[in-house]
Amino acid sequence: MARDGKPTRDKILTESRALIYENGFAGTSVDKILEKTGITKGAFFYHFKTKNHLAKSLIEEYAREDKSHLEHGLEETKSMEDRPVERLIDFVQVFIDGMSTLEEPPSCLYASYTNETSQFDQETKDLIANSILEWRKTFIDLLKQAKINEKSKIEIDIPSLADQFVVIFEGAFIVSKALNEPDLTAKQLTHLRNYIQLLLKK
Amino acid sequence: MARDGKPTRDKILTESRALIYENGFAGTSVDKILEKTGITKGAFFYHFKTKNHLAKSLIEEYAREDKSHLEHGLEETKSMEDRPVERLIDFVQVFIDGMSTLEEPPSCLYASYTNETSQFDQETKDLIANSILEWRKTFIDLLKQAKINEKSKIEIDIPSLADQFVVIFEGAFIVSKALNEPDLTAKQLTHLRNYIQLLLKK
DNA sequence: TTAATTAAACCAACTAGTCTGTTTATTTTT
């Protein structure tokens, strides 16, 4: 057996993600990653066959984290399973709390990739689409359990309301970055929470 | 008199914008632009000193268009100046209408640039920030005229509600592209219209 | 008659990726 390569691989993943948030994927050269990590070219291409294999690994890792955020939201509100209306509101609140007290504007790898789609293969793009659809599915479920359409005075398109969550996240990240206002995302999510609350009021 | 360079310059601007929407700025080489436009290198650098000068011209043009969209929204609803509540709703409706019946997912150059910020100079980034702040300003005005905080049962942070408009646009563009659902943006804006309507109901 | 454009050669820096060889920790054999 030989020495442990995991620290090296992890360092490449963490640092390159940060670089991509600032330069984009095409704008992040392998040499820049090497410079930032202090890792050599040999080591880099030992761990990742090509630069695009790194892109794939990055998005896979990101999607795993994303999924665990979703699961965390469900877990945190599990005790309210029998009060679906409160659960729905509290589910959103979990993420409002998670987005407050940020020191700098957040970023999303899905958005980064989507802004230069042609750089990536279909599998990578599918992974992004499916991750977003997971949020849609989960939210549709929460909205249906809260019987939102029976309670609301106006008719609501549930799937698109479900999408609002991801839409506001993605949009807030961009505006937060463009204006350099780290607390913007939490504020934006608050409006989604308000909207749902107003819809649920008979 | 000499011959007119405008068609050449315009072609570079239009085609390079389309390329940036697919490849990002760093991923869009000058050679690719030449290939797509059929223009020569000499002509390209005759019109743009550097690739980053093109970036600047592109965002300036984009910001001008953006501003005229804002003005168009105000113009279209000018007849309701004395009914600020209806005007506010109708202002949003103008953009819902503008975003329905799209054939393909829309894109935003502000978002493209923001996803690879380090490629651009401060002036370019400032132009983006200021363009977004124009929307904020306009919307704050519309919201105040509609006396939203006097009418709403819950307390509303007006500036962040104003930002919702741009946030939903930006977020919807990304999700629309990631899922390849052209009509997503219009649907998302509809929820913003609903939200404001609910807030305005005493 | 002058600005706009072509065509092609050219450059230095940078690009992703390859290659050969070395280090390192563990396993096997003695």
Next chain:
DNA sequence: AAAAATAAACAGACTAGTTGGTTTAATTAA
């Protein structure tokens, strides 16, 4: 326990092609 073998992990020089950008001389069109 010491020596030898193994293979993963890593080093870094090198390559072939691309990058943004320059130059220059001839040509085109209003």
